[in-house]
Amino acid sequence: xxxxxxxxxxxxxxxxxxxxxxxxxxxxxxxxxxxxxxxxxxxxxxxxxxxxxxxxxxxxxxxxxxxxxxxxxxxxxxxxxxxxxxxxxxxxxxxxxxxxxxxxxxxxxxxxxxxxxxxxxxxxxxxxxxxxxxxxxxxxxxxxxxxxxxxxxxxxxxxxxxxxxxxxxxxxxxxxxxxxxxxxxxxxxxxxxxxxxxxxxxxxxxxxxxxxxxxxxxxxxxxxxxxxxxxxxxxxxxxxxxxxxxxxxxxxxxxxxxxxxxxxxxxxxxxxxxxxxxxxxxxxxxxxxxxxxxxxxxxxxxxxxxxxxxxxx
Amino acid sequence: xxxxxxxxxxxxxxxxxxxxxxxxxxxxxxxxxxxxxxxxxxxxxxxxxxxxxxxxxxxxxxxxxxxxxxxxxxxxxxxxxxxxxxxxxxxxxxxxxxxxxxxxxxxxxxxxxxxxxxxxxxxxxxxxxxxxxxxxxxxxxxxxxxxxxxxxxxxxxxxxxxxxxxxxxxxxxxxxxxxxxxxxxxxxxxxxxxxxxxxxxxxxxxxxxxxxxxxxxxxxxxxxxxxxxxxxxxxxxxxxxxxxxxxxxxxxxxxxxxxxxxxxxxxxxxxxxxxxxxxxxxxxxxxxxxxxxxxxxxxxxxxxxxxxxxxxxxxxxxxxxxxxxxxxxxxxxxxxxxxxxxxxxxxxxxxxxxxxxxxxxxxxxxxxxxxxxxxxxxxxxxxxxxxxxxxxxxxxxxxxxxxxxxxxxxxxxxxxxxxxxxxxxxxxxxxxxxxxxxxxxxxxxxxxxxxxxxxxxxxxxxxxxxxxxxxxxxxxxxxxxxxxxxxxxxxxxxxxxxxxxxxxxxxxxxxxxxxxxxxxxxxxxxxxxxxxxx
Numbered sequence: 001x002x003x004x005x006x007x008x009x010x011x012x013x014x015x016x017x018x019x020x021x022x023x024x025x026x027x028x029x030x031x032x033x034x035x036x037x038x039x040x041x042x043x044x045x046x047x048x049x050x051x052x053x054x055x056x057x058x059x060x061x062x063x064x065x066x067x068x069x070x071x072x073x074x075x076x077x078x079x080x081x082x083x084x085x086x087x088x089x090x091x092x093x094x095x096x097x098x099x100x101x102x103x104x105x106x107x108x109x110x111x112x113x114x115x116x117x118x119x120x121x122x123x124x125x126x127x128x129x130x131x132x133x134x135x136x137x138x139x140x141x142x143x144x145x146x147x148x149x150x151x152x153x154x155x156x157x158x159x160x161x162x163x164x165x166x167x168x169x170x171x172x173x174x175x176x177x178x179x180x181x182x183x184x185x186x187x188x189x190x191x192x193x194x195x196x197x198x199x200x201x202x203x204x205x206x207x208x209x210x211x212x213x214x215x216x217x218x219x220x221x222x223x224x225x226x227x228x229x230x231x232x233x234x235x236x237x238x239x240x241x242x243x244x245x246x247x248x249x250x251x252x253x254x255x256x257x258x259x260x261x262x263x264x265x266x267x268x269x270x271x272x273x274x275x276x277x278x279x280x281x282x283x284x285x286x287x288x289x290x291x292x293x294x295x296x297x298x299x300x301x302x303x304x305x306x307x308x309x310x311x312x313x
Numbered sequence: 314x315x316x317x318x319x320x321x322x323x324x325x326x327x328x329x330x331x332x333x334x335x336x337x338x339x340x341x342x343x344x345x346x347x348x349x350x351x352x353x354x355x356x357x358x359x360x361x362x363x364x365x366x367x368x369x370x371x372x373x374x375x376x377x378x379x380x381x382x383x384x385x386x387x388x389x390x391x392x393x394x395x396x397x398x399x400x401x402x403x404x405x406x407x408x409x410x411x412x413x414x415x416x417x418x419x420x421x422x423x424x425x426x427x428x429x430x431x432x433x434x435x436x437x438x439x440x441x442x443x444x445x446x447x448x449x450x451x452x453x454x455x456x457x458x459x460x461x462x463x464x465x466x467x468x469x470x471x472x473x474x475x476x477x478x479x480x481x482x483x484x485x486x487x488x489x490x491x492x493x494x495x496x497x498x499x500x501x502x503x504x505x506x507x508x509x510x511x512x513x514x515x516x517x518x519x520x521x522x523x524x525x526x527x528x529x530x531x532x533x534x535x536x537x538x539x540x541x542x543x544x545x546x547x548x549x550x551x552x553x554x555x556x557x558x559x560x561x562x563x564x565x566x567x568x569x570x571x572x573x574x575x576x577x578x579x580x581x582x583x584x585x586x587x588x589x590x591x592x593x594x595x596x597x598x599x600x601x602x603x604x605x606x607x608x609x610x611x612x613x614x615x616x617x618x619x620x621x622x623x624x625x626x627x628x629x630x631x632x633x634x635x636x637x638x639x640x641x642x643x644x645x646x647x648x649x650x651x652x653x654x655x656x657x658x659x660x661x662x663x664x665x666x667x668x669x670x671x672x673x674x675x676x677x678x679x680x681x682x683x684x685x686x687x688x689x690x691x692x693x694x695x696x697x698x699x700x701x702x703x704x705x706x707x708x709x710x711x712x713x714x715x716x717x718x719x720x721x722x723x724x725x726x727x728x729x730x731x732x733x734x735x736x737x738x739x740x741x742x743x744x745x746x747x748x749x750x751x752x753x754x755x756x757x758x759x760x761x762x763x764x765x766x767x768x769x770x771x772x773x774x775x776x777x778x779x780x781x782x783x784x785x786x787x788x789x790x791x792x793x794x795x796x797x798x799x800x801x802x803x804x805x806x807x808x809x810x811x812x813x814x815x816x817x818x819x820x821x822x823x824x825x826x827x828x829x830x831x832x833x834x835x836x837x838x839x840x841x842x843x844x845x846x847x
Contacts, residue, residue, distance in 0.1 A: 040366030
């Protein structure tokens with residue numbers, strides 16, 4: 001097990017190294033010039049050249065890559081070309097909103113989705129099953145930003161129950177923090193709920209047709225116990241897998257949700273950086289995201305051994 | 314065993330503990346009523362208004378720095394930090410004396426040394442400043458509050474440059490920052506303006522917080538553009554970076570923000586129906602849409618092909634496609650934009666005659682156009698540029714021109730437009746951009762008005778007469794002489810055609826109806842003088 005974890009951590013480093021090279025080349029070979037954006041539209045070509053020289057953007061690509069990767073290996077993701085602030089500091093400032101949004105979405109989505117999936121499988125073929133599956137198809141089909149606008153219109157503009165936008169740090173009160181996150185979490189979580197609910201239903205239907213479930217029923221095991229203790233645990237592996245895969249969905253959804261709800265998170269940071277060609281920020285955030293994604297998948301793989309002790313690494 | 318009541322007590326105590334920093338914060342932060350929350354047209358990406366010409370940096374500068382002079386609503390330069398000034402009899406030496414009581418937010422007094430260093434750094438970057446400094450021989454400091462600018466020859470524009478509101482604005486910084494290499498961004502933002510930048514409360518890319526400067530001494534005259542008393546009536550101004558236009562409008566309607574500088578024009582109808590919101594055009598000189606031609610390569614290295622573009626362009630179609638409501642756009646034939654001090658109608662028969670595709674086709678033929686692809690760069694993330702790209706593609710094809718429309722985001726356009734190679738080797742023939750009418754009105758400071766070949770702005774036009782006329786405008790001693798020079802410059806420009814315009818638009822701003830005293834002016838969003846009723 002330990003050697004497996006070490007091997008996986010090593011492969012994580014390899015994946016991140018490949019991501020680093022790919023992102024660097026993609027960014028520097030695609031059109032765009034941060035110096036021209038910094039200088040502004042009224043700047044002369046000479047002024048732009050001056051800024052480019054100062055920022056080291058005129059150096060050959062391999063020189064720029066070695067310089068960047070050298071800093072990364074020392075834990076320094078560089079400084080923003082525009083604001084001069086260290087990338088790690090900028091990411092640090094944005095971490096709480098993004099983590100709050102992602103965690104709240106994850107908790108709400110997983111709780112609701114598994115409940116819906118179990119319920120739909122238990123009541124398979126009934127109106128409850130059909131209604132839940134219709135909701136999940138809709139949830140998966142409607143884009144996050146459309147859901148976001150509809151929620152804003154209904155709950156913030158018409159009913160005035162919740163704020164339209166923004167983020168209140170946890171340190172300024174749990175009430176404000178939660179109020180700002182309710183609508184974005186629902187908007188972001190809807191597709192996630194749909195995905196997990198459908199997999200849960202399918203996996204539960206498989207398990208519920210197994211002989212041991214029939215035996216449990218024959219022995220008079222209560223429904224709640226049969227569903228949660230016997231069936232759900234055995235249906236767990238595909239559900240955990242899809243939760244892990246869904247993290248990628250969550251990461252891409254965070255970018256859109258943070259924009260629609262004006263949450264100052266990492267998603268907004270990277271979108272703004274792309275528009276400005278702020279290379280150090282884009283490179284740094286993508287590296288961090290890729291690391292998180294690989295580690296989440298490692299966690300998912302390790303969770304299998306907890307759910308199903310027959311699995312060994 | 315804990316009872317339910319004990320658990321509830323513990324939970325309440327825990328909540329109070331978690332929320333306690335907010336209580337402390339609430340005591341320190343100004344109330345909502347004393348705070349102005351504004352969403353501007355973009356993010357404040359860089360903070361040094363000399364290092365970049367980006368308007369957002371200039372907005373930031375306008376709040377925290379002050380200027381020696383400021384333009385008023387009649388575009389006249391008025392003393393701001395300057396108490397008095399005089400010009401020597403030979404008109405070659407200006408002497409400036411600073412007002413009493415001027416202090417930086419760090420507590421230090423503003424001195425003549427600070428001002429000289431600030432002027433020198435500004436002049437290294439700004440087009441107008443460079444033009445002026447070609448004639449400056451010395452900038453001696455006389456005493457703590459007095460300095461001079463000594464010229465080689467009389468230069469009537471000097472005060473206008475120090476007062477101008479278009480980027481780069483000549484903001485006064487501490488000598489410490491002003492001595493920074495102009496190619497390097499400053500890292501401390503300390504000014505002597507009506508607000509102080511609150512770095513602790515600000516979050517890069519999210520929101521920028523400015524607190525009223527309690528030590529600022531405003532002038533006694535009423536506020537007028539950049540001139541007069543800059544009285545901060547709000548304790549705090551927060552510039553929010555809110556990217557989504559729909560969210561901006563929803564937040565304004567819900568009262569979470571007070572001001573949206575450039576609300577999406579698609580949503581203007583919604584805002585007009587809301588009685589809690591008012592719409593005002595803050596910048597009456599608007600923005601010009603601009604079709605820049607590459608003079609280095611065929612077909613636009615031939616003046617006849619460039620003239621063809623004048624006839625090819627419909628004066629308002631791009632505007633109509635983009636802005637819809639005629640209230641917010643117009644055609645404009647003046648090379649200095651319309652509703653500006655230099656607007657004139659010299660040599661504008663082509664404009665008065667409207668679009669004439671047949672004439673354009675004939676001129677392309679006379680220019681010897683050989684059917685090679687004309688490369689148009691269009692930015693897909695800027696609506697008027699997208700529409701301009703599509704319409705110019707259609708018009709050029711109608712005039713018999715083979716067109717290659719290259720679409721990217723604006724970042725892609727600004728990179729490629731710097732490429733001087735032929736269009737089939739990564740260069741270009743046409744790109745679209747925009748500039749404020751106010752900036753456009755100045756023949757010298759707008760880089761796009763220069764026609765000095767490879768030193769000129771992208772497109773690199775060459776025209777010696779244009780350069781002589783720019784100098785003549787700068788040297789004009791009276792407003793009448795200056796206007797005559799502007800007319801002559803336009804007469805000449807529409808003959809050699811440095812570029813073409815596709816319209817001028819007025820962007821309304823949206824704000825809560827209870828806001829008062831908002832100063833509408835070009836180039837800047839001054840938040841002094843703004844108050845709230847009710």
